[in-house]
Amino acid sequence: MQKNHDKPVGAAFDLSGKLVMVSGASSGIGLHLAAAMAKAGADVALCARRTERVRQEAEHLEALGGQALGVALDVTSVDSIDQAMHQVQQHFNRAPDVLINCAGVALLKPFLEQTPEELDAVLNVNLRGAFLLAQRTAAAMVEQGGGSIINVASTAGIRPGGFLSSYGASKAGLIHLSKVMAFELARYKVRVNALCPGNIETDMHKEFEDAGFTEALVKRIPQRRFGTSQDLVGAALLLASEAGSYMTGAVLTVDGGQTVNSL
Template structure:
């Protein structure tokens, strides 16, 4: 079987959660440019609809869908809506995540823990499982779980967020093992510092952005589009023999 290494997704259907802005939007538009139709899911429908207009301007079809990433019944409906709209589902990107408050672990219990792990772990597992079952019926597919460089290098104040992403990476490894017989590949993307809305919001902290820049060997913060190549690689047949792994895209974070 010949395989393309170009990242071509012609005729494929991708679903991106947290796709209305930032890294999710960049990946969704990258998939559309590579020939895929794309479903965009996020809490705020208006943001999803705006990205769908951009997808349609590229000559592809889009679907905007409002969903809470920790509500399993809504995730079930999202999979059904995507398959109903496009007739198939080939790629799922679990990009939606939350980090409502940074702080020490002694303050990270109870409702805060449940919220972070609900959105960052329970939701992605549920969506991936439901999507993988549909993919298996159609001959296979791809799941991409977006984690973080911090899953491998957690730090004080971010323990809850980083540990939730480390848990999702562990689940990625198990998904890959359990779903290989379905021809469903599962990998993780681990971004480092990217200029997302969250990063821009931190610009008000004196010296923060400069500290982040100095933490990388490339001495800069990436733009969202710089994650697209890695996402296309994982979504396409270019990575046909890769599963259960993580691509770390962090500008060379210093140890």
């Protein structure tokens, strides 16, 4: 017999009444996960530098029911982060319950050829920007009574990959940051986890294909295929919802088995 305090399995993944804020939501993984959160019942704030794009996508999501808002956000700017947070809280009259920290850039270039400016550009978005957005969102969550932060890292932060020195370093830093945040914020009922996609077919990933790495990459994936943004939905819903309520500090890979491939 089911106990009164137990929820049906499906209900544990329900995000009705929750507000989810997604950075990097104008395309790719960020946009797909924003739509998935809306389908799970959440109100969604889509945030990115391409303001018109996220506003258009927010209109599409509102057709699913609930509320959606497109917000301008450049994670390299503290002022932009603060303005976006203020706009989201004013519009929804609450802080986010979930942050999907997904804004990111990639650089495919040999280590010896990367310039200081290119290194700064990658770290400023993928690590510094993620840090600052998570910090400000976490502070609002603490005041509200808790929440969940999902830092979208990468398997490139777990295992080395050629031509990915700055990108891999930024994602490795984000994974460790997630663990430290999880440790410090647990007492405030804020969960923090790192979601690590493998090779996911997006516009960003197309750079690998254009460089002629497709066949070699697929051979290193036990499932022998690239992933899609849809493959990340289950893991993201787990970390965002009550179904993952006892998960914090986890590093969750979704990579077709690539990180456990043999040498």
